[in-house]
Amino acid sequence: MKEELKNKIAALKFENLPDEIEGFAVKKIFDDDGDDKFIFFSCDDDENHCGVTIYFHEETTEFKVREKIGLTEFCLTKFFTENFAHFKEMIDSQLVDVLKNLRGVRKKNPNRFLREKKIDAWSYGKNLPATLEGFKLFISPAAPVEVTNGSFVVINYADFKINSDFILYYNIYTDEFGGERRVNGAPQVTYAFDAKTLDELEDKLEKNLAAELLSIRSSL
Numbered sequence: 001m002k003e004e005l006k007n008k009i010a011a012l013k014f015e016n017l018p019d020e021i022e023g024f025a026v027k028k029i030f031d032d033d034g035d036d037k038f039i040f041f042s043c044d045d046d047e048n049h050c051g052v053t054i055y056f057h058e059e060t061t062e063f064k065v066r067e068k069i070g071l072t073e074f075c076l077t078k079f080f081t082e083n084f085a086h087f088k089e090m091i092d093s094q095l096v097d098v099l100k101n102l103r104g105v106r107k108k109n110p111n112r113f114l115r116e117k118k119i120d121a122w123s124y125g126k127n128l129p130a131t132l133e134g135f136k137l138f139i140s141p142a143a144p145v146e147v148t149n150g151s152f153v154v155i156n157y158a159d160f161k162i163n164s165d166f167i168l169y170y171n172i173y174t175d176e177f178g179g180e181r182r183v184n185g186a187p188q189v190t191y192a193f194d195a196k197t198l199d200e201l202e203d204k205l206e207k208n209l210a211a212e213l214l215s216i217r218s219s220l
Contacts, residue, residue, distance in 0.1 A: 024051060036058040
């Protein structure tokens with residue numbers, strides 16, 4: 001980040017930040033990330049692998065909030081703004097609700113499109129192993145997590161010690177399932193799980209899931 005811009009952003013203040021909000025530890029950073037972001041602070045629940053980061057993005061000249069669930073990160077678009085005063089007002093009025101929602105997000109009833117797809121009632125999904133090839137089932141079809149652009153994380157097997165995971169998405173707009181793997185933090189698309197129906201998906205998971213997780217581990 002350019003030094004002049006960094007100094008300008010660093011002068012913006014979030015006053016009287018507590019050490020904890022809704023059980024999330026507040027980490028007061030107020031520095032750039034060595035790239036194009038100035039991080040004001042983050043709220044983290046390391047035990048449950050979730051949190052948010054409040055920052056300024058030099059590339060878009062916008063203030064943003066990035067949410068993290070497991071190893072999946074995405075921006076909350078409702079916070080995008082170039083106006084710091086407005087951004088601070090939104091943080092002051094909405095951050096607590098964001099954190100409450102983040103803590104309870106996996107307890108909500110599934111989106112109606114997912115219910116129509118019968119993902120929450122899917123017997124195969126209900127019987128996925130809690131651990132597989134050393135990866136933990138972090139997100140299950142019974143409680144999908146909405147991310148961005150109509151996509152939901154339906155299955156997520158993660159090994160946080162090696163910063164790696166497998167994600168199965170369902171997109172409500174394309175009505176398709178698709179997979180992604182993350183190897184030591186680096187995302188990689190996999191086409192081995194592309195499917196339109198639960199029956200087709202079940203067949204591909206049965207054939208490919210264990211091998212996919214082994215492949216992730218062997219890629220490290």
